[in-house]
Amino acid sequence: MKTRWHPSLVIGLIGTGIFLALALISLIWTPYPIDRIDLARKFAGPGAEHWLGTDFFGRDMLSMVMAGTLTSFVVAAIAVAIGMVIGVPLGLAAAAWGGPVEWLVLRVNDFLFAFPAIITAILITALFGPGAINAMIAIGIFNIPVFARVARGGALSLKSLDYIGAARLAGMGNWEISLRHLLPNVASLIIVQATIQLALGILAEAGLSYVGLGTQPPATSLGLMLKDAQSLFLLHPWLTYVPGLSIVLIVISLNLAGDGLRDMLDPRLKREGIANAAA
Amino acid sequence: MPLLELQNLSVAFGENAVLSGVSYALKKGERFGIIGESGSGKTVMSLAITGLLPEGTQRGGEIVFDGTPLPRNERDMARLRGSRIAMVFQEPMTALNPLMRVGAQIAEAGSLAGTNPGIENLLREVGLDPLHAARYPHELSGGQRQRVMIAIALAGEPDLLIADEPTSALDLITQRRILDLIAEVCDRRGMALLFISHDLKAVATLCQRVLVLRRGEVVEQGRAAEVFGTPSAQYTRTLIAAAKPRIRAVAAPSEPRPLLQVENLARHFRQPGRAWFLPGAPFAAVDGVSFSLAQSESVAIVGPSGCGKTTLARIIAGLDRADGGRMVFHGAASSSPLSPHHRTSPAEEPGPTDTSTRVENGNRPRIKSGEVQWWGERSGRISASVDATTYRGSDLPRRLRRDISLVFQDPYGSFDPRLEVGRAVAEPLRLEPGITPAERLKRVAESVEAVGLSPALLNRYPHEFSGGQRQRLAIARALVTRPRLVILDEPVSALDVSLRGDVLTLLNRLRAEYGLAYLVISHDLDMVRSVSDRVLVMEKGQIVEEGRPADIFEHPQHRLTRELLAARLPDVA
Numbered sequence: 003m004k005t006r007w008h009p010s011l012v013i014g015l016i017g018t019g020i021f022l023a024l025a026l027i028s029l030i031w032t033p034y035p036i037d038r039i040d041l042a043r044k045f046a047g048p049g050a051e052h053w054l055g056t057d058f059f060g061r062d063m064l065s066m067v068m069a070g071t072l073t074s075f076v077v078a079a080i081a082v083a084i085g086m087v088i089g090v091p092l093g094l095a096a097a098a099w100g101g102p103v104e105w106l107v108l109r110v111n112d113f114l115f116a117f118p119a120i121i122t123a124i125l126i127t128a129l130f131g132p133g134a135i136n137a138m139i140a141i142g143i144f145n146i147p148v149f150a151r152v153a154r155g156g157a158l159s160l161k162s163l164d165y166i167g168a169a170r171l172a173g174m175g176n177w178e179i180s181l182r183h184l185l186p187n188v189a190s191l192i193i194v195q196a197t198i199q200l201a202l203g204i205l206a207e208a209g210l211s212y213v214g215l216g217t218q219p220p221a222t223s224l225g226l227m228l229k230d231a232q233s234l235f236l237l238h239p240w241l242t243y244v245p246g247l248s249i250v251l252i253v254i255s256l257n258l259a260g261d262g263l264r265d266m267l268d269p270r271l272k273r274e275g276i277a278n279a280a281a
Numbered sequence: 282m283p284l285l286e287l288q289n290l291s292v293a294f295g296e297n298a299v300l301s302g303v304s305y306a307l308k309k310g311e312r313f314g315i316i317g318e319s320g321s322g323k324t325v326m327s328l329a330i331t332g333l334l335p336e337g338t339q340r341g342g343e344i345v346f347d348g349t350p351l352p353r354n355e356r357d358m359a360r361l362r363g364s365r366i367a368m369v370f371q372e373p374m375t376a377l378n379p380l381m382r383v384g385a386q387i388a389e390a391g392s393l394a395g396t397n398p399g400i401e402n403l404l405r406e407v408g409l410d411p412l413h414a415a416r417y418p419h420e421l422s423g424g425q426r427q428r429v430m431i432a433i434a435l436a437g438e439p440d441l442l443i444a445d446e447p448t449s450a451l452d453l454i455t456q457r458r459i460l461d462l463i464a465e466v467c468d469r470r471g472m473a474l475l476f477i478s479h480d481l482k483a484v485a486t487l488c489q490r491v492l493v494l495r496r497g498e499v500v501e502q503g504r505a506a507e508v509f510g511t512p513s514a515q516y517t518r519t520l521i522a523a524a525k526p527r528i529r530a531v532a533a534p535s536e537p538r539p540l541l542q543v544e545n546l547a548r549h550f551r552q553p554g555r556a557w558f559l560p561g562a563p564f565a566a567v568d569g570v571s572f573s574l575a576q577s578e579s580v581a582i583v584g585p586s587g588c589g590k591t592t593l594a595r596i597i598a599g600l601d602r603a604d605g606g607r608m609v610f611h612g613a614a615s616s617s618p619l620s621p622h623h624r625t626s627p628a629e630e631p632g633p634t635d636t637s638t639r640v641e642n643g644n645r646p647r648i649k650s651g652e653v654q655w656w657g658e659r660s661g662r663i664s665a666s667v668d669a670t671t672y673r674g675s676d677l678p679r680r681l682r683r684d685i686s687l688v689f690q691d692p693y694g695s696f697d698p699r700l701e702v703g704r705a706v707a708e709p710l711r712l713e714p715g716i717t718p719a720e721r722l723k724r725v726a727e728s729v730e731a732v733g734l735s736p737a738l739l740n741r742y743p744h745e746f747s748g749g750q751r752q753r754l755a756i757a758r759a760l761v762t763r764p765r766l767v768i769l770d771e772p773v774s775a776l777d778v779s780l781r782g783d784v785l786t787l788l789n790r791l792r793a794e795y796g797l798a799y800l801v802i803s804h805d806l807d808m809v810r811s812v813s814d815r816v817l818v819m820e821k822g823q824i825v826e827e828g829r830p831a832d833i834f835e836h837p838q839h840r841l842t843r844e845l846l847a848a849r850l851p852d853v854a
Contacts, residue, residue, distance in 0.1 A: 163695075164691055165695050167689065167695075168689065168695055168758065171598060171599065172710075174708070
């Protein structure tokens with residue numbers, strides 16, 4: 003089968019790739035150290051020395067965007083990982099066992115869904131102190147029910163198929179069936195959901211940092227840059243444009259990549275109904 | 282002037298030509314049959330005529346309907362579809378809107394075509410009570426849904442009805458009734474019919490002229506009697522031979538030792554009530570079924586859809602649990618030394634061929650009808666002290682699970698699309714304690730060879746196999762634990778008619794070689810005759826008649842048995 007590359011997937015992956023590359027480069031090199039304050043150069047516009055200008059402390063904006071993107075990605079990725087590692091097994095268990103297990107998982111899901119995620123994240127960071135780690139945990143908790151629901155939904159539609167019956171006849175228990183048959187077949191759904199949650203996670207991290215409960219200085223993140231720039235918005239709008247547009251571009255890239263992946267992986271959306279009709 | 286004329290029609294999806302150079306003409310009021318196997322392009326042809334080809338297909342040639350070429354413009358085409366060309370699809374459940382009452386769906390078709398035929402009259406015409414208009418599709422049976430589909434097709438008073446495998450999702454009795462209904466409606470209305478099927482008998486019953494399609498090309502066309510009586514193409518001859526397989530059941534040596542006893546088995550399903558606190562009356566899917574099955578015996582359970590036969594099979598296999606009665610399985614007491622199977626070398630069995638069908642009629646030395654030499658004198662196993670285990674379904678003990686295996690109905694749904702078939706076939710071997718990896722490979726290769734496939738194919742994925750090959754693999758998976766009872770749930774009904782003979786012959790051979798006992802679940806009496814020693818007829822969860830196939834065929838006692846026999850379509854030619 004020829005894999006067709008969906009245009010939105012290509013655009014999304016390229017966009018994500020550029021930002022990811024910037025973020026990773028910041029680990030070993032940034033044009034200037036992000037904590038170097040140079041008040042003499044504050045509010046410099048974009049130019050040869052500072053490509054994206056400097057902020058009110060004279061810090062290099064390009065360096066900060068690079069480091070901030072890294073923080074955003076790391077926080078969002080770990081939050082997605084938390085959600086997947088806990089949520090997917092819960093969802094598969096709910097589908098495989100059914101009965102009381104399913105009831106419990108669904109009620110826990112309902113409970114988590116009933117809270118507005120960002121408010122509760124604020125609560126968690128307010129209780130345990132602001133910081134990137136607590137932000138990850140707070141965002142991760144709200145990824146759990148999302149992944150549990152996706153995994154359960156996918157697994158339920160597979161559960162009535164004959165090959166699951168055949169596996170049961172072969173003496174497989176619920177765990178083995180989940181790992182060997184259900185998980186590989188719902189993996190594409192989970193991957194797609196992960197890209198969408200990654201985008202939402204980046205937004206959530208920006209939101210938390212913006213209200214001062216996420217990343218703390220001297221580390222930086224895109225949300226924190228926005229927060230620092232907001233009081234100067236009328237005088238120096240450029241300072242908000244840079245991190246703001248970065249967030250927008252990252253989220254759009256991830257969403258495009260997610261949509262493209264879904265179209266590529268989900269056979270129901272493929273334009274290959276033709277092949278089935280011919281068969 | 283012909284009503285519909287195809288001139289050199291060809292359709293391609295990108296590089297793949299699906300139809301090439303198909304030409305024929307259909308007169309007003311004529312019933313025309315298209316015969317083709319899976320992948321022959323017959324469905325694509327009906328889509329081309331209705332202008333429903335998916336985007337990205339290239340269509341060449343011309344389709345002329347009533348003297349004018351089909352409009353290329355979607356708006357005009359839609360008008361033509363509603364009022365002059367109507368279509369009945371294969372699967373009535375997915376072709377009806379589940380959220381609309383069927384009366385409303387018929388009315389919608391009528392109002393789109395600008396006719397006002399009256400829903401009551403239409404429902405009466407297709408043999409349904411007008412009360413059904415207020416029902417939803419899920420409240421109707423498969424046959425009733427297909428009748429509703431026909432009523433919808435008739436609502437626009439079309440000149441041409443296209444029926445694409447309209448009965449392949451239905452059981453035999455319903456199939457016969459729907460075919461009769463289509464014939465009757467076409468005659469009464471003077472409507473032309475384009476009937477598309479892989480089933481020669483259905484086409485022969487219904488159509489005056491036929492066309493045989495193979496891989497998108499016309500093999501033969503002409504009057505039905507001529508094509509079936511004196512076929513000119515080799516392919517047509519093969520198809521006709523496959524439609525009347527002369528496979529005789531192998532006679533098992535009489536072994537009075539029982540293998541499975543089913544005693545008064547019952548299974549009830551909860552039905553939705555009016556509200557959660559008012560539960561509905563339980564529905565008895567299996568209602569006090571008792572029978573027994575001897576060692577190496579083949580018993581068939583025959584009944585229409587919904588009679589509970591599949592539920593019964595699932596309980597016996599241990600996938601579901603009975604809520605009344607019990608089963609006694611006489612398994613070997615110890616899991617210790619199994620005698621290896623005596624089997625023929627794989628070279629003797631020609632591999633499956635997609636195109637030709639071998640009518641294996643006593644040309645193999647060891648399967649002579651009537652006198653079968655049983656290989657696999659499995660003395661080691663049978664003479665071992667036999668213990669009787671009582672179970673009620675899913676509590677079947679693990680040590681017995683390898684003795685009972687189940688072959689599922691649908692060869693497409695019974696393999697995990699993301700697992701190599703070799704690993705899928707090996708899966709039941711986890712029931713064998715302490716099997717070494719080398720032995721595991723050997724057993725898988727052995728059972729795959731036994732069904733006539735090459736072990737070299739085992740690292741492929743299910744989608745790389747055809748339907749017939751997948752069903753062979755499903756049988757290999759069922760045999761890999763060397764079971765003593767194999768339950769076959771409609772083993773051939775999802776396959777093309779031309780492949781059925783092959784699979785049935787294979788089943789008979791395997792039974793003779795390994796001394797297997799079969800429990801065959803089916804709605805098809807003809808099929809059952811070729812694989813079973815004894816037939817149980819089942820209706821509404823109960824067994825209503827029992828007998829040897831010959832007796833059942835000659836002296837049917839119960840009303841249902843007579844109906845099943847009467848529903849058989851006449852042989853072609």
